[in-house]
Amino acid sequence: MATITKTPANTWKAVIRKKGFPTQTKTFRVKRDASDWSRRVEDEIVRGVYIQRTTSERTTLSQALDRYLKEVSPTKKENTQRAEITKAAILNSYLGQYALSMITPEVVAKFRDQRMA
Numbered sequence: 001m002a003t004i005t006k007t008p009a010n011t012w013k014a015v016i017r018k019k020g021f022p023t024q025t026k027t028f029r030v031k032r033d034a035s036d037w038s039r040r041v042e043d044e045i046v047r048g049v050y051i052q053r054t055t056s057e058r059t060t061l062s063q064a065l066d067r068y069l070k071e072v073s074p075t076k077k078e079n080t081q082r083a084e085i086t087k088a089a090i091l092n093s094y095l096g097q098y099a100l101s102m103i104t105p106e107v108v109a110k111f112r113d114q115r116m117a
Contacts, residue, residue, distance in 0.1 A: 002038030004031065014038040018045050022052070053101050061103060062096035090115075 003015045014034040016024040024041055028034040044050035065088045073081050094111050
């Protein structure tokens, strides 16, 4: 069962604690949204289909590409690094503002079609 509480900032915080799963929390402006979210997440946990999306909702593709270019790319050959920087710049110009969770096959197909035109 979720716990929904009002915060000092006049928002609603939903906290879900289920044995065997990490605690899930999310803040909402409206109590109804908090209860709807908590019901949906609890149902997904019970059915075994819950996927934690908080990190992918907060991280944009631009941030992920920057991190990749700083941490992974330097371990590769120089030619590969240059190619990755070029490819990342192209992706970043069109998809960089999208959160990772919002990149769908439709968004990628639109990007592909625009590049082919």
